[in-house]
Amino acid sequence: MKRRKVPLRMCISCKEMKPKKELLRIVKNSEGKINIDLNGKLPGRGAYICHNPQCLEKAIKHKLFERIFQQKVDKEIYVRLTDILTENDEDI
Ligand SMILES: [Zn+2]
Structure with missing residues (x-):
């Protein structure tokens, strides 16, 4: 059996560790621009x-x-x- 590692990330607010998919990523790119990374693919500091x-x-x-x-x-x-x-919250 292979053990699959779920990548965990920490919420900056509540400091809980959660799977990446349950979190929203905000990224600062090399030009110092801050973006919301909806697909988890933007380069930069997240x-x-x-x-x-x-x-x-x-x-x-x-x-x-x-x-x-x-x-x-x-x-x-x-x-x-x-x-x-707020949108996502309504889906739950
Ligand atoms: Zn949180």
Whole structure:
């Protein structure tokens, strides 16, 4: 039997380790641009957050993305993240 390793990543907000697929990736590329990585394929430094509006709320409040990327994060990114997370929440 082969043991399959599920890659775990940590949510920057609640610090829980979860499979990559259950998290949303936010990426800062080499030009310092921050993007939401919906397909998990963008190059750059990534940060992960749960598909959970509460985690996002906390991340925004405590400027967790700013801390990780060491730069300002566009308000637009937060608006889009909120949209994405709220949508997913309804599916559950
Ligand atoms: Zn979380």
